[in-house]
Amino acid sequence: MMKIFLIGFMGTGKTHWGRLLSRKMGLPFFDLDEQIVNSAGKSINEIFAEKGEEQFRLLEKETLHIIAESHESFIMACGGGTPCFFNNIVYMKEMGTVVWINTSAQTIFERLLKEKDHRPLLRDLSDDQLKNFIAKKIADRRIYYQQAQVTIEEESIDIDKFVDTLFHA
Numbered sequence: 001m002m003k004i005f006l007i008g009f010m011g012t013g014k015t016h017w018g019r020l021l022s023r024k025m026g027l028p029f030f031d032l033d034e035q036i037v038n039s040a041g042k043s044i045n046e047i048f049a050e051k052g053e054e055q056f057r058l059l060e061k062e063t064l065h066i067i068a069e070s071h072e073s074f075i076m077a078c079g080g081g082t083p084c085f086f087n088n089i090v091y092m093k094e095m096g097t098v099v100w101i102n103t104s105a106q107t108i109f110e111r112l113l114k115e116k117d118h119r120p121l122l123r124d125l126s127d128d129q130l131k132n133f134i135a136k137k138i139a140d141r142r143i144y145y146q147q148a149q150v151t152i153e154e155e156s157i158d159i160d161k162f163v164d165t166l167f168h169a
């Protein structure tokens, strides 16, 4: 049994690394946002716009539980906010191994600048506001991310070492 939850801020490559790990480790991969979109039949932007963030967080928690409880082993890419609501971080640690993918605020900023229209929390921000938003949100969320059992610095990931760390976590 191996339940691995990848957490970290938006733009830290959770989905990218999750897919790679799943291939290398031969485990199924789940992208939590994608699963929410599939079960709601709406995009994340639509869910935020029509139902608000509170409803999104409820859906997120429900989907997290459904996947975690119906599969023996997997790699899951969580959303950036997943560990910060309800008791999701505690729940994930009880179910398996939580891995924080940490990336510098500057790298996150450069990546998110290119894709902010697809993200409900970012789409209305100017470039300067985006920079401030990232700094503030990372500071607020760090206390959750830091609770992960494993921390990986994204800028120096070696995928084979990463796999080895997870097999021994």
Ligand code: S3P
Residues within 6 Å of the ligand: 008, 009, 010, 011, 014, 033, 044, 078, 079, 080, 081, 082, 119, 120, 121
């Ligand atoms: C969010 C991150 C997004 C998505 C939603 C909210 C957040 O996921 O769940 O837009 O609160 O940080 P990614 O981190 O996969 O982009």
